[in-house]
Amino acid sequence: MSTITVGPHGPAAPDHPLSQTAPHAHKGSFLTTYIFSRDHKVIGIQFLFSTLLWFLIGGLLALAVRWQVAWPWTQIPILGHLFHLQGGQISPEFYTMLVTMHATVMIFLVIIPILAGAFGNFLIPLMIGADDMAFPTLNMLSYWFMWPAFICFLSSFFVAGGAAAAGWTSYPPLSDNPAAAPGSGMGQTLWLLGLVCVGISSMMGSINYMTTIIQMRAPGMTMFRLPLTIWAMFITAVLQAFALPVLTAAAFMQLMDRLLGAGFFMPDGSVVNNTINTAGGGQPLLWQHLFWFYSHPAVYIMILPAMGMVSDMISCFARKPIYGYKPMVYSIAGIAGLGFIVWGHHMFVSGMNPALGMTFMVSTMMIALPSAIKTFNWLGTIWGGKIQFTTPMLFALAFVSMFIIGGLSGIFMAATPVDIFIHDTYFIVAHFHYVLFAGTAMGVFGAIYFWFPKMFGRMMNELWGKVHFFFTFIFLNGVFYTMHILGANGFPRRYADHYRFATFAHLQPLNAFMTYCAMGLVGVQVIFIINFFYSMFLGPKAGRNPWHANGLEWSAPSPPGHGNFDFQPHVHRGPYEYGSPESTEDYYPQIQPPAEGLPPIADGHGH
Ligand code: HEM
Numbered sequence: 001m002s003t004i005t006v007g008p009h010g011p012a013a014p015d016h017p018l019s020q021t022a023p024h025a026h027k028g029s030f031l032t033t034y035i036f037s038r039d040h041k042v043i044g045i046q047f048l049f050s051t052l053l054w055f056l057i058g059g060l061l062a063l064a065v066r067w068q069v070a071w072p073w074t075q076i077p078i079l080g081h082l083f084h085l086q087g088g089q090i091s092p093e094f095y096t097m098l099v100t101m102h103a104t105v106m107i108f109l110v111i112i113p114i115l116a117g118a119f120g121n122f123l124i125p126l127m128i129g130a131d132d133m134a135f136p137t138l139n140m141l142s143y144w145f146m147w148p149a150f151i152c153f154l155s156s157f158f159v160a161g162g163a164a165a166a167g168w169t170s171y172p173p174l175s176d177n178p179a180a181a182p183g184s185g186m187g188q189t190l191w192l193l194g195l196v197c198v199g200i201s202s203m204m205g206s207i208n209y210m211t212t213i214i215q216m217r218a219p220g221m222t223m224f225r226l227p228l229t230i231w232a233m234f235i236t237a238v239l240q241a242f243a244l245p246v247l248t249a250a251a252f253m254q255l256m257d258r259l260l261g262a263g264f265f266m267p268d269g270s271v272v273n274n275t276i277n278t279a280g281g282g283q284p285l286l287w288q289h290l291f292w293f294y295s296h297p298a299v300y301i302m303i304l305p306a307m308g309m310v311s312d313m314i315s316c317f318a319r320k321p322i323y324g325y326k327p328m329v330y331s332i333a334g335i336a337g338l339g340f341i342v343w344g345h346h347m348f349v350s351g352m353n354p355a356l357g358m359t360f361m362v363s364t365m366m367i368a369l370p371s372a373i374k375t376f377n378w379l380g381t382i383w384g385g386k387i388q389f390t391t392p393m394l395f396a397l398a399f400v401s402m403f404i405i406g407g408l409s410g411i412f413m414a415a416t417p418v419d420i421f422i423h424d425t426y427f428i429v430a431h432f433h434y435v436l437f438a439g440t441a442m443g444v445f446g447a448i449y450f451w452f453p454k455m456f457g458r459m460m461n462e463l464w465g466k467v468h469f470f471f472t473f474i475f476l477n478g479v480f481y482t483m484h485i486l487g488a489n490g491f492p493r494r495y496a497d498h499y500r501f502a503t504f505a506h507l508q509p510l511n512a513f514m515t516y517c518a519m520g521l522v523g524v525q526v527i528f529i530i531n532f533f534y535s536m537f538l539g540p541k542a543g544r545n546p547w548h549a550n551g552l553e554w555s556a557p558s559p560p561g562h563g564n565f566d567f568q569p570h571v572h573r574g575p576y577e578y579g580s581p582e583s584t585e586d587y588y589p590q591i592q593p594p595a596e597g598l599p600p601i602a603d604g605h606g607h
Pocket residue numbers: 169299300302303345346364365367368371406407408410411413414415419422423424428431432435436440
């Protein structure tokens with residue numbers, strides 16, 4: 001492979017024998033090519049389309065929630081007719097269903113599967129120089145296990161009693177007793193079944209990602225030559241493998257409580273909604289421990305892959321090597337490791353022993369350390385760079401700045417005495433929307449603009465991309481920044497009508513402002529949708545390497561054919577050699593051999 005030449009558009013079509021024999025060059029029917037495909041790229045794109053659709057549904061649910069918080073007991077447009085709501089208004093019961101399902105959809109059907117399912121699938125084999133995943137059939141199944149989950153969650157709105165209403169955290173006894181409230185009936189059972197399906201899907205994905213990254217790297221691709229995207233995907237997969245079984249088992253236990261009266265989470269002698277529980281002797285708090293033992297690590301499942309992708313975009317568009325590559329890797333691992341011992345920070349007000357609360361407080365604050373390393377390294381990467389303000393770069397920079405705000409509010413909340421005051425207020429809601437929406441979702445938008453040319457072979461429109469970025473950024477801060485102010489005023493989360501309490505009446509105008517911003521936020525996504533679909537068919541052709549980036553994926557055709565590479569990639573260096581003195585260009589692709597006269601860099605082992 002010493003004859004490959006790399007021009008600005010990637011390697012010239014190589015005449016290597018391997019290019020004639022693409023590993024999986026067989027023709028399939030429409031069904032096996034596009035529907036039940038085992039090709040990681042098709043599966044990734046299936047995940048992308050499905051999750052974007054759910055993003056829209058989750059966004060519309062959010063608008064309904066925001067309508068109620070701003071103007072409770074008024075006629076709500078569209079939804080009022082759709083669900084034959086009483087007098088066209090949202091009832092408190094329906095409101096709790098909306099809140100529960102908004103969070104459920106966004107977390108389990110959007111953020112987690114868009115990161116791991118869409119980008120993990122699409123990028124892992126391409127970035128490590130493999131022709132596909134280690135287990136293609138398992139990969140296909142991991143996508144198709146999402147469908148029962150979709151169906152469970154969506155259909156729950158239409159069953160007797162309506163959708164689950166116990167919050168995305170599903171705390172017993174409300175969730176455990178089918179007679180507790182309307183939404184604790186069939187809707188809650190469907191919610192648990194959906195959750196189990198999502199869990200199985202993620203489990204299959206994570207085993208696949210770990211195996212692929214360990215086993216299938218191209219020759220020369222040592223672990224420390226992996227792009228940070230891949231490191232983040234790898235560690236996320238490890239997190240999933242360790243944390244998910246706990247949640248899946250807990251969901252089973254809750255199902256058994258509900259269907260068989262097992263009583264794991266049901267206390268003795270509890271009377272809910274005038275119904276006495278026959279089975280008792282269980283512990284509602286046990287659920288909280290099991291749930292957060294999964295769900296705290298899960299918040300890192302919801303951000304680490306975005307951190308990895310943002311690192312790749314920032315290095316590319318600052319035209320500089322990532323500052324402190326190894327510390328970046330170690331801090332991803334550190335965040336993941338610490339993530340397992342901090343879950344109790346969600347339970348400070350549950351009556352735990354203050355000594356235990358203290359250990360959770362200290363361990364939580366320690367997470368700020370690796371998070372800060374990452375933040376400073378992103379800033380160090382940008383520092384003195386030749387920054388190109390492309391659309392993906394704008395989104396990546398938004399990720400960094402918004403993550404700083406979300407991370408800082410996290411440290412406030414980690415302090416038990418502060419958290420006792422702000423727990424279950426909008427301060428918490430502000431925190432997790434900054435990390436999840438202003439953080440992860442911005443990273444994902446950036447990643448879509450960045451890897452779109454690889455996925456579809458065409459560029460997205462830059463001008464409209466920037467317009468989309470600009471309004472999204474303004475509106476999201478309009479909605480979420482103000483939540484800190486509400487929270488500091490004690491404005492509680494998950495209430496259907498705050499203004500019954502005179503103390504919150506003065507906050508109504510602020511809430512109306514936020515709801516207008518939320519409408520703007522959802523509205524401007526139309527620009528993105530049009531740009532996405534227009535560019536898919538009519539955007540300018542991209543070529544192999546439109547951003548002049550170093551990663552292996554940019555040396556494959558756009559879009560890559562079945563089997564990915566039309567030559568066998570050999571890796572000669574790390575992915576961040578921008579502005580290397582060894583190269584005449586300001587970038588130095590991983591596949592390009594060192595120039596004549598330079599000592600060859602020793603290859604690590606690949607396979
Ligand atoms: C700097 C690191 C972080 C710290 C110190 C931190 C701390 C905390 C604390 C103490 C709580 C509990 C507050 C309460 O309920 O009273 C919390 C809630 C939450 N955090 Fe973080 N956090 C951090 C980063 C993140 C990240 C990166 C994410 C997601 C990507 C995240 C997502 C969430 C979510 C979803 C909740 C609320 C769960 C719920 O009650 O519904 N956090 N965080």
